[in-house]
Amino acid sequence: MIEDIELETLINDVYEYYGFDFGSYSRASLKRRVNRIFHLDGFTHFHEFLSRVRYDPEYYKRMVDEITVNVTEMFRDPAFYRVLRNEILPLLGTKPFIRLWHAGCSTGEEVYSMAIMLKEAGLLHKSIIYATDINATVLETAKKGIFPLRMMKEYSENYRDAGGLEDFSSYYIANYGIAKFNEELGEKMVFSQHNLVSDTSFNEFDMILCRNVLIYFDNDLQKRVINLFDESLAVLGFLALGTKETIKYSISPTKYKQFEKEKIWRKVK
Amino acid sequence: MEKSEIISDCKVVIIGGSAGSLNALMQILPELRPLKDFSIVIVLHRKNTDDQTLEDLLSLKANVEVKPVEDKVPLLPGFIYVAPSNYHLLFEKENILALDTSEKINYSRPSIDVSFESAAEIYGTSLVGILLSGSNTDGTEGLKAIKAHGGTVVVQNPLAADMPFMPNNAILYAEPDFILNNHEILKLIISINS
Numbered sequence: 399m400i401e402d403i404e405l406e407t408l409i410n411d412v413y414e415y416y417g418f419d420f421g422s423y424s425r426a427s428l429k430r431r432v433n434r435i436f437h438l439d440g441f442t443h444f445h446e447f448l449s450r451v452r453y454d455p456e457y458y459k460r461m462v463d464e465i466t467v468n469v470t471e472m473f474r475d476p477a478f479y480r481v482l483r484n485e486i487l488p489l490l491g492t493k494p495f496i497r498l499w500h501a502g503c504s505t506g507e508e509v510y511s512m513a514i515m516l517k518e519a520g521l522l523h524k525s526i527i528y529a530t531d532i533n534a535t536v537l538e539t540a541k542k543g544i545f546p547l548r549m550m551k552e553y554s555e556n557y558r559d560a561g562g563l564e565d566f567s568s569y570y571i572a573n574y575g576i577a578k579f580n581e582e583l584g585e586k587m588v589f590s591q592h593n594l595v596s597d598t599s600f601n602e603f604d605m606i607l608c609r610n611v612l613i614y615f616d617n618d619l620q621k622r623v624i625n626l627f628d629e630s631l632a633v634l635g636f637l638a639l640g641t642k643e644t645i646k647y648s649i650s651p652t653k654y655k656q657f658e659k660e661k662i663w664r665k666v667k
Numbered sequence: 668m669e670k671s672e673i674i675s676d677c678k679v680v681i682i683g684g685s686a687g688s689l690n691a692l693m694q695i696l697p698e699l700r701p702l703k704d705f706s707i708v709i710v711l712h713r714k715n716t717d718d719q720t721l722e723d724l725l726s727l728k729a730n731v732e733v734k735p736v737e738d739k740v741p742l743l744p745g746f747i748y749v750a751p752s753n754y755h756l757l758f759e760k761e762n763i764l765a766l767d768t769s770e771k772i773n774y775s776r777p778s779i780d781v782s783f784e785s786a787a788e789i790y791g792t793s794l795v796g797i798l799l800s801g802s803n804t805d806g807t808e809g810l811k812a813i814k815a816h817g818g819t820v821v822v823q824n825p826l827a828a829d830m831p832f833m834p835n836n837a838i839l840y841a842e843p844d845f846i847l848n849n850h851e852i853l854k855l856i857i858s859i860n861s
């Protein structure tokens with residue numbers, strides 16, 4: 399395992415050379431990720447790795463892609479999607495136009511899950527879904543709407559557990575190990591790069607989803623990001639986090655009302 | 668190297684297990700005494716969709732309070748913590764728990780190796796790692812890390828394990844300090860810091 403001091407040196411160098419601040423990322427996870435790429439790419443001395451990161455911008459980009467955790471699923475936590483379907487979408491549906499933001503969308507599985515829910519609720523035509531991530535490579539995948547075919551069995555089970563009634567395979571075309579999702583689902587999606595550490599609010603939304611991203615941040619950065627979401631959320635809009643994340647320590651509890659047991663809060667003022 | 672029978676200055680006891688380990692825990696947890704200045708962290712292989720059932724079951728059986736694990740909760744002495752399904756459980760400095768959704772390790776998330784290695788880095792000699800029954804190799808690398816950081820390594824006696832493969836693998840590669848039956852594991856935990 400790399401040393402703590404080596405990790406701190408890397409964080410400082412990345413900030414100095416590229417202006418990106420990993421200083422507020424949770425150390426335990428970050429250290430494992432840096433250690434992983436260090437060994438994966440066959441380095442033996444940390445200074446070699448450091449100078450490669452410093453002087454080779456292509457390699458720096460690879461490192462950022464590899465240390466961000468991009469694991470995602472369609473309909474992860476079906477119970478969450480059930481509440482979304484039964485409670486939240488009917489409320490959003492009363493609006494003439496629905497704006498959603500997936501922050502930290504990774505390769506887009508969650509965004510496609512949302513589009514399917516919106517379509518089934520008859521709301522997709524009047525929705526727009528912004529989906530952002532810091533990692534440009536995952537956004538390229540997300541734009542294509544192509545996911546591994548071997549995952550479809552699990553996803554269709556998740557979909558059913560989330561209350562889905564359609565034939566899940568009608569949403570994609572299977573071909574040589576890949577599942578290409580129907581273009582209609584992607585029509586209302588806008589993908590772009592956005593860094594939650596340093597970029598500002600860019601619109602007002604009716605719902606913001608940021609699931610399993612805050613776990614990679616320390617408490618101070620979590621607070622800043624929750625406040626960024628607060629600025630970007632319309633009154634009576636919804637904020638959804640991962641099942642083990644909370645806004646409790648970040649924002650006044652009088653401003654938000656939690657929805658049942660799920661990690662969904664409604665902005666009440 | 669032989670460790671003295673009584674473990675002192677322990678901050679965390681981390682227990683890992685897979686198939687068959689719940690049986691062992693059902694024998695150990697109901698007999699626990701209040702934990703003296705240390706916490707117990709349990710990392711079991713479990714279904715992705717099992718959101719709360721394992722916690723509920725362990726709470727029901729253990730006579731020490733099970734605290735819910737969420738991102739960045741403090742790890743307090745005197746309580747039991749259980750790694751949630753579909754996340755890896757990590758340890759931050761200053762007694763904070765953290766979660767991570769990265770790739771499965773040994774086909775598992777939570778992975779025992781991941782949590783053991785992370786705990787070893789933070790707690791060093793103040794850590795006791797216990798590996799129970801299972802039919803997978805997860806846990807062995809983690810125990811090696813605990814050993815390398817000066818912690819105490821305990822493996823369930825394969826003869827007492829429902830699935831001996833996992834403890835056997837650890838005995839082969841991780842040089843445990845103790846190989847114990849369930850009631851001996853209980854006695855060891857009760858004796859910690861006394």
Ligand SMILES: C[S@@+](CC[C@H](N)C(=O)[O-])C[C@H]1O[C@@H](n2cnc3c(N)ncnc32)[C@H](O)[C@@H]1O
Nearest residue numbers: 466470471502504531532533593594595609610
């Ligand atoms: C584990 S994925 C979460 C994917 C999805 N939301 C889910 O829950 O399945 C975390 C994502 O956060 C992104 N991320 C990490 N740091 C970020 C930052 N500073 N700004 C924006 N996105 C970030 C990563 O690139 C990664 O794609």
